[in-house]
Amino acid sequence: MTDTAPALRARGAEPDEAAAVDESAGRGGLWVDGWAQLRRRPLFWIASTLILVLLVMALWPSLFTSVDPRVADLALSGADPSPDAVLGRDLQGRDIYARAIHGAAPTLTVGLLASLGTVLVGAMAGLVAGYRGSWVDGLVSRVGEVFAGLPFILGGIVILTTFNQPGRIVGEVRIVTQVVLTIVVLSWPLAMRIMRAAALEISQQDYVKAARALGAGPLRIVGRHILPNTLAPVLVFATIQFGVFIGAEAALSFLGIGLRDPVVSWGVMISEAQERVADIPQALFFPAAFLVVAVLAFVMLGDAVRDAFDPRGR
Amino acid sequence: MREPVLSVRDLVKHFPVTRGVLFRRTIGHVRAVDGVSLDLAPGETLGVVGESGCGKSTLAQVLMRLIPPTSGTAQFEGEDLFAKRGAALKAWRRDMQIVLQDPYTSLNPRRTVGDIVGEPFDIHPEVAPKGDRRRRVQELLEVVGLNPEHIRRYPHQFSGGQRQRIGIARALALRPKVIVCDEPVSALDVSIQAQVLNLLSDLQREFGLAYLFIAHDLGVVRHLCDRVAVMYLGSIVETGTAEEIYARASHPYTQALLSSVPVPDPTVRRARIRLEGDVPSPADPPSGCRFRTRCPKAQEVCAEQPPALGLRPGTGHATDHPTACHFAEPPRLVRAE
Numbered sequence: 295m296t297d298t299a300p301a302l303r304a305r306g307a308e309p310d311e312a313a314a315v316d317e318s319a320g321r322g323g324l325w326v327d328g329w330a331q332l333r334r335r336p337l338f339w340i341a342s343t344l345i346l347v348l349l350v351m352a353l354w355p356s357l358f359t360s361v362d363p364r365v366a367d368l369a370l371s372g373a374d375p376s377p378d379a380v381l382g383r384d385l386q387g388r389d390i391y392a393r394a395i396h397g398a399a400p401t402l403t404v405g406l407l408a409s410l411g412t413v414l415v416g417a418m419a420g421l422v423a424g425y426r427g428s429w430v431d432g433l434v435s436r437v438g439e440v441f442a443g444l445p446f447i448l449g450g451i452v453i454l455t456t457f458n459q460p461g462r463i464v465g466e467v468r469i470v471t472q473v474v475l476t477i478v479v480l481s482w483p484l485a486m487r488i489m490r491a492a493a494l495e496i497s498q499q500d501y502v503k504a505a506r507a508l509g510a511g512p513l514r515i516v517g518r519h520i521l522p523n524t525l526a527p528v529l530v531f532a533t534i535q536f537g538v539f540i541g542a543e544a545a546l547s548f549l550g551i552g553l554r555d556p557v558v559s560w561g562v563m564i565s566e567a568q569e570r571v572a573d574i575p576q577a578l579f580f581p582a583a584f585l586v587v588a589v590l591a592f593v594m595l596g597d598a599v600r601d602a603f604d605p606r607g608r
Numbered sequence: 609m610r611e612p613v614l615s616v617r618d619l620v621k622h623f624p625v626t627r628g629v630l631f632r633r634t635i636g637h638v639r640a641v642d643g644v645s646l647d648l649a650p651g652e653t654l655g656v657v658g659e660s661g662c663g664k665s666t667l668a669q670v671l672m673r674l675i676p677p678t679s680g681t682a683q684f685e686g687e688d689l690f691a692k693r694g695a696a697l698k699a700w701r702r703d704m705q706i707v708l709q710d711p712y713t714s715l716n717p718r719r720t721v722g723d724i725v726g727e728p729f730d731i732h733p734e735v736a737p738k739g740d741r742r743r744r745v746q747e748l749l750e751v752v753g754l755n756p757e758h759i760r761r762y763p764h765q766f767s768g769g770q771r772q773r774i775g776i777a778r779a780l781a782l783r784p785k786v787i788v789c790d791e792p793v794s795a796l797d798v799s800i801q802a803q804v805l806n807l808l809s810d811l812q813r814e815f816g817l818a819y820l821f822i823a824h825d826l827g828v829v830r831h832l833c834d835r836v837a838v839m840y841l842g843s844i845v846e847t848g849t850a851e852e853i854y855a856r857a858s859h860p861y862t863q864a865l866l867s868s869v870p871v872p873d874p875t876v877r878r879a880r881i882r883l884e885g886d887v888p889s890p891a892d893p894p895s896g897c898r899f900r901t902r903c904p905k906a907q908e909v910c911a912e913q914p915p916a917l918g919l920r921p922g923t924g925h926a927t928d929h930p931t932a933c934h935f936a937e938p939p940r941l942v943r944a945e
Contacts, residue, residue, distance in 0.1 A: 501716040501724075505731075508731050509702075510727070
């Protein structure tokens with residue numbers, strides 16, 4: 295040590311900078327703080343109330359209506375809203391309100407399971423590809439490109455007609471599973487790419503280097519450092535995809551290869567209504583309104599959650 | 609010199625340059641570190657100085673075992689550093705730690721300060737019993753001049769200087785013998801630089817640390833370093849005690865670097881050595897002496913023979929400390945004092 299330049303003493307310095315920090319934040323861990331932040335957001339409460347209502351609707355439709363959504367009375371085809379059927383009747387004379395209530399379960403099931411499946415498969419693949427790099431990355435990326443290269447509708451037609459002859463009546467569980475798996479198989483590369491890009495970026499961060507220098511194993515590095523910092527984009531992606539997947543389900547239904555009668559879903563209702571929009575607008579409008587509200591609720595929730603668990607945004 | 613704690617010989621790190629998507633061909637090598645030898649004694653500070661892109665940070669990462677070396681050896685307390693695997697490697701990590709350059713990316717934004725400074729104890733649970741960790745973390749925060757009450761805050765709630773202190777506390781947690789400081793103050797304001805440098809030198813005295821201090825500016829390391837090694841394009845061009853380098857620099861590159869250190873006195877006029885052009889690409893370094901393309905003294909011999917790092921006794925270009933220049937001589941012009 296030649297000289298220690300005693301002009302400025304180090305310890306206890308920088309009081310002016312410390313003062314700028316607000317005292318309210320940072321009492322608990324990430325999740326505690328995130329929850330505290332979330333509780334103060336009206337958007338979060340609106341979105342979760344809507345989602346709660348939708349979930350109750352999906353689980354116990356009889357709480358909302360006692361009308362059988364499958365009972366058709368052709369004499370009442372296209373009837374306007376009335377006390378008898380509050381939202382009117384569709385082409386086949388079925389109660390639109392009852393059908394919309396009963397349509398919640400299959401619609402939400404497909405949307406949720408497809409988002410969940412896509413994110414789980416895609417994020418796992420992207421995490422491994424981005425973190426391991428080298429040939430693993432090459433392999434996962436190329437396989438992903440093959441699946442992403444398939445046009446969605448063409449891929450859906452090929453997969454679903456292979457398993458079901460067109461026009462055949464199939465059970466609800468079976469067709470929902472098939473539609474979900476079809477969507478996951480054709481969409482996971484999107485989540486994989488988002489996760490891979492995020493993992494690649496985070497792997498290069500200095501705090502990952504510091505953790506490796508401390509001797510942290512791959513599990514700790516991925517679990518504590520990479521995953522928490524890459525989750526936000528994937529969560530946002532999942533909420534957006536929730537709506538896209540409901541739309542995809544409707545598209546497959548429209549083509550006669552997705553959900554179909556006797557299953558009731560908003561997508562099925564919309565595709566059925568498309569032929570006679572001018573005559574029976576309520577048959578298109580009301581299921582579409584339910585769809586929009588559901589998608590919006592999930593997007594708002596995703597937005598609020600992302601804001602709460604990203605400390606940089608605070 | 610005492611028995612060195614860290615001893616590096618002919619360390620080389622080449623990065624392959626590849627082309628092609630499916631079948632990668634190697635079309636060349638970036639010679640980031642090209643034959644570096646150095647010794648670090650316990651409790652001393654060795655400054656490694658050079659321009660951006662001269663391989664300083666690569667050197668640090670190779671020595672931290674973050675990337676594998678191409679060739680060369682390093683011994684830590686007499687044991688082969690690059691042969692360590694598994695438990696031995698993990699145990700060695702307790703003895704050597706790193707403080708990184710950018711305080712804004714070196715701390716995980718989603719973990720509290722307590723998590724960050726306590727992570728070394730999670731990874732090496734044998735160092736501190738579980739119930740003791742919180743106290744140890746608070747102690748560390750106090751040692752680096754932070755408020756121990758701030759244990760639950762997130763990195764973004766701190767300033768750059770405070771964040772760098774958190775990074776130092778993390779490196780200090782396992783009581784290492786050597787800390788590699790990879791430009792720890794380059795990203796900070798000048799006034800904060802002085803505080804962090806003072807903290808580092810206080811800690812050195814308190815804990816008997818040895819520093820490998822990397823910087824791109826000779827001015828910064830002047831008060832901290834016992835010895836200095838100047839790097840250019842992957843190699844050390846001059847090395848000596850701080851006194852030898854600052855007062856009697858004999859390599860034209862060191863002289864140029866010294867002349868670029870600002871003097872805090874507007875009345876002083878001094879000759880400045882201006883270097884023309886950029887650092888040549890390390891993928892295609894010049895023949896002979898690597899500095900010759902920018903050297904004011906370059907002659908034909910410089911293109912033919914790479915000068916060895918040595919004292920060159922009896923040639924008219926003898927120096928009292930190792931220099932890699934055929935025409936080494938004490939500064940003729942005005943010293944950069």
